[in-house]
Amino acid sequence: MNDSNRASSDAAASTQAEVSEEIRQIAKAYERDGVEETQPRLDYPPYRSSVLRHPTKDPHHADPEGIELWAPVFGHQDVDPLEANLNIQHRGEPVGERMIVTGRVLDGDGRPVRHQLVEIWQANAGGRYIHKRDQHPAAIDPNFTGVGRCLTDADGTYSFTTIKPGPYPWKNHRNAWRPAHIHFSLFGTEFTQRMVTQMYFPGDPLFALDPIYQAITDQRARDRLVATYDHDVTQHEWCTGYRWDIVLTGTHRTPLEEETEA
Numbered sequence: 110m111n112d113s114n115r116a117s118s119d120a121a122a123s124t125q126a127e128v129s130e131e132i133r134q135i136a137k138a139y140e141r142d143g144v145e146e147t148q149p150r151l152d153y154p155p156y157r158s159s160v161l162r163h164p165t166k167d168p169h170h171a172d173p174e175g176i177e178l179w180a181p182v183f184g185h186q187d188v189d190p191l192e193a194n195l196n197i198q199h200r201g202e203p204v205g206e207r208m209i210v211t212g213r214v215l216d217g218d219g220r221p222v223r224h225q226l227v228e229i230w231q232a233n234a235g236g237r238y239i240h241k242r243d244q245h246p247a248a249i250d251p252n253f254t255g256v257g258r259c260l261t262d263a264d265g266t267y268s269f270t271t272i273k274p275g276p277y278p279w280k281n282h283r284n285a286w287r288p289a290h291i292h293f294s295l296f297g298t299e300f301t302q303r304m305v306t307q308m309y310f311p312g313d314p315l316f317a318l319d320p321i322y323q324a325i326t327d328q329r330a331r332d333r334l335v336a337t338y339d340h341d342v343t344q345h346e347w348c349t350g351y352r353w354d355i356v357l358t359g360t361h362r363t364p365l366e367e368e369t370e371a
């Protein structure tokens with residue numbers, strides 16, 4: 110639940126209208142500036158806790174050590190294929206809309222990221238995490254923990270069977286609700302490609318109101334976090350299907366190329 114950073118009680122006094130107006134002003138300024146941004150802003154005041162915890166010094170590029178250009182290696186015995194099914198971890202079926210979410214993991218050059226770890230965590234259908242800090246009054250589902258993992262195959266494809274998570278309230282401002290989402294953690298072909306992000310569902314009415322989603326100021330970049338409904342993934346009388354591809358960026362520079370550049 111890494112987006113549940115609890116904002117201060119002062120921030121909780123803001124209304125949705127106030128936060129929405131801040132979002133609108135920042136979006137307007139972004140359009141005016143005309144400089145494309147593809148990543149979330151780390152300092153995005155409508156997302157209250159980002160103000161205090163974002164880096165205040167410019168990042169310094171550090172040339173990766175050799176070890177960082179190596180891929181983490183996972184053996185077949187390290188991740189059981191059953192761990193990709195979040196619906197079979199308990200005695201019964203979880204409540205909710207059963208679904209498959211699948212896609213390919215590609216590097217910045219369009220190559221499949223093979224045999225790498227994809228981890229997900231999510232709320233249950235009622236928007237509740239199994240986490241003691243999540244105390245909002247929605248039911249815990251005894252048949253759903255909300256954690257799964259798998260390895261990508263030779264084509265870079267991952268696939269999870271789970272249930273659709275519900276939206277949930279958080280304390281960024283008064284009546285703040287997160288759009289339904291699944292958290293993803295990925296290892297790329299280099300340790301430096303490690304990425305943690307969130308996948309959303311198409312047409313969520315909470316998109317415009319959510320400061321985390323809106324912290325990505327570019328609409329096209331935001332769209333890349335939204336899965337598409339795919340009827341070819343949907344299975345007859347069993348579950349719905351969503352597709353979401355992930356592109357890991359990375360320099361892919363080998364030590365040899367660095368020497369050449371120098």
Ligand SMILES: [Fe+2]
Pocket residue numbers: 110111112113232290292
């Ligand atoms: Fe979350």
